[in-house]
């Protein structure tokens with residue numbers, strides 16, 4: 001077993017890195033029977049707190065460990081877990097100030113960049129693409145993909161962001177998108193994922209995202 005490594009990355013806070021990390025991790029584990037490790041790279045420990053919110057009789061289905069303090073040396077620790085898991089998902093911190101994100105990209109197979117349908121989030125993409133190109137110089141296997149998150153399916157802004165990305169040859173876009181749904185906040189507080197929630201729309205869109213992720217890493 002040699003784990004595939006996925007980084008959730010964007011210097012923008014609040015775009016959905018932790019939300020997608022945890023829902024993807026739980027779906028890979030529960031729907032696809034993968035052994036998944038979540039690495040929390042954020043000093044604010046959101047992924048760790050999420051898992052700690054789980055009820056004793058319904059623990060979060062994946063291990064979550066923090067490597068935030070490893071900063072630019074994180075890649076050295078991450079590779080120590082490769083033999084023990086099928087998939088390692090790294091929840092990167094929001095800012096590029098820390099070297100953590102660059103370090104995680106050095107050992108990643110896939111970088112997932114969640115982007116909210118807002119103009120400022122769109123303009124921030126160029127910064128993250130630079131970080132990814134720098135990592136790709138030494139990590140040739142790295143594939144990077146933007147996933148539109150918190151979309152309003154029928155709103156013109158969401159659609160124009162998606163069209164903007166589609167028309168930029170430097171941007172690789174996921175085929176699927178994640179919509180704006182309050183259930184994402186609710187499952188975080190319950191230490192769960194949408195996979196175990198009653199919201200079938202959210203469960204289905206994360207299932208589609210997970211299936212698409214598997215086509216990029218397997």
Ligand SMILES: Nc1ncnc2c1ncn2[C@@H]1O[C@H](COP(=O)(O)OP(=O)(O)O)[C@@H](O)[C@H]1O
Pocket residue numbers: 012013014015016017018019020046094149150151178179180181182183184185186188
């Ligand atoms: N698709 C979504 N629909 C509704 N709320 C979302 C969605 N994705 C994220 N959120 C909410 O947005 C906030 C920021 O998300 P989070 O995953 O913590 O972002 P990041 O890790 O990038 O800082 C959280 O309150 C989260 O519940």
Ligand SMILES: [Mg+2]
Pocket residue numbers: 017018019042046091
């Ligand atoms: Mg986060």
